[in-house]
Amino acid sequence: MSPSSAAPVVAGPGRPLLRAAERALGGRRSVRAARRVVRDVWRLWLDSGDRVVAKRHPAADGLAVPAADPLVVEAEVLARLAVAGAAVPQFLGADAAERVAVFSDVGTWTLDDWLQARPGADPHLWAARAVDAVGGVEQALAGATASLQRWVPAWAQKSALTRAWAAAIRQAQAGLAWLVPPPGREATACLAELADDLARRSPTLGSADYNPGNVVVDPVAGTVCLIEFSALGWDWPERRLVQYTTSLGARRPDGQLTPLLNVAAVDQAATLGFDAVAIDGHWLVFLLNLAAVLAQVERAAATGPTRLWAGTERRRQLQAALSVPLAASGPAAACRRCIHQISFVEGEETR
Ligand SMILES: Nc1ncnc2c1ncn2[C@@H]1O[C@H](COP(=O)(O)OP(=O)(O)OP(=O)(O)O)[C@@H](O)[C@H]1O
Ligand SMILES: [Mg+2]
Secondary structure: OOHHHHOOOOOOOOHHHHHHHHHHOOOOOOEEEEEEEEOOEEEEEEOOOOEEEEEEOOOOOOOOOOOOOHHHHHHHHHHHHHHOOOOOOOEEEEEOOOOEEEEEOOOOEEHHHHHHHOOOOOHHHHHHHHHHHHHHHHHHHHOOHHHHHHHOOHHHOHHHHHHHHHHHHHHHHHHHHHHOOOOHHHHHHHHHHHHHHHHOOOOEEEEOOOOHHHEEEEOOOOEEEEOOOOOEEEEOHHHHHHHHOEEOOOOOOOOOOEEOOOHHHHHHHHHOOOOHHHHHHHHHHHHHHHHHHHHHHHHHHOOOOOOOOOOHHHHHHHHHHHOOOOOOOOHHHHHHHHHHHHOOOOOOOOO
16 A cells, blocks of 8 residues: 555645655655645645645756756755755655655745734844854855856856846846936946946855745744755855845735845844845845836836836835945945935935
């Protein structure tokens, strides 16, 4: 008798996925219940009482880097991170035929949802834990660059980062022009200087998908873990940190801009090898990119209904965030001063 035939029939994922998860676990466990988390990700309750997460990866055909099968990459990277004691789920096994990977369940909230829900928890505590988690992964992968590089697809190589950064800066300049029209030559030059300063810094290898939906919080255990290591790429650690910890409420129509980082968290990050000036820089560029998105949404709203990031409240949140420095000096601080000379006189709308 196969283990799963003893389990109640579970509606949803279908027996192929359940059987695959059981095979991935070595055939020693059966699934008692399952619930979908998102598209191809399921939370499974095992007969042992444990909870695990099963994820079906897309077919590996047509991969740009044939060796970089997400199933293989994720297994190897998580194994390396586990040895280093980084805050990530355990990779429990995979079923190649069904392309299903099984992980330990590290919590039921993403940081994105957790910050939007505003559960009244101490933000300093969660900021400290998130910084620790991101810093721990950076440190663990820093020594493994030579062996990880073979899995990096073309779109995540250093040359692609250079192109992506140029696009992000064009977008930031557009965001600046929308936020403080006309931005003037000084602010534009300040932003260009900031962009160059950040571009001169050395990128590192890490997860190519760094957003607060890939940070999982367990409020009871008080833990913060990073998930999603099936694709690796070059980027700046400070850019990852900013984007991992800034919630936009991606899954909600009423998402609010909710940053977790503050000066204390940045001080702590500095003890883990992050550069405070670079964090502040990436924070500013990220916010100006959001401004550009708001501008696009506003233009789209003129021609059709849209709810994402629309309205003056969103602009107010953005302006408030822009006025919060994460470092006392550096090109971002200069840029911020320049922007504020043009606008944001307290209580005054820029347009
Ligand atoms: N090990 C885990 N422990 C707890 N929850 C997890 C785990 N792995 C995934 N999840 C949950 O499943 C969601 C989706 O997982 P993941 O990000 O790996 O898949 P995805 O296909 O990239 O989805 P998305 O496109 O939404 O990011 C996560 O946001 C998280 O809520
Ligand atoms: Mg994800």
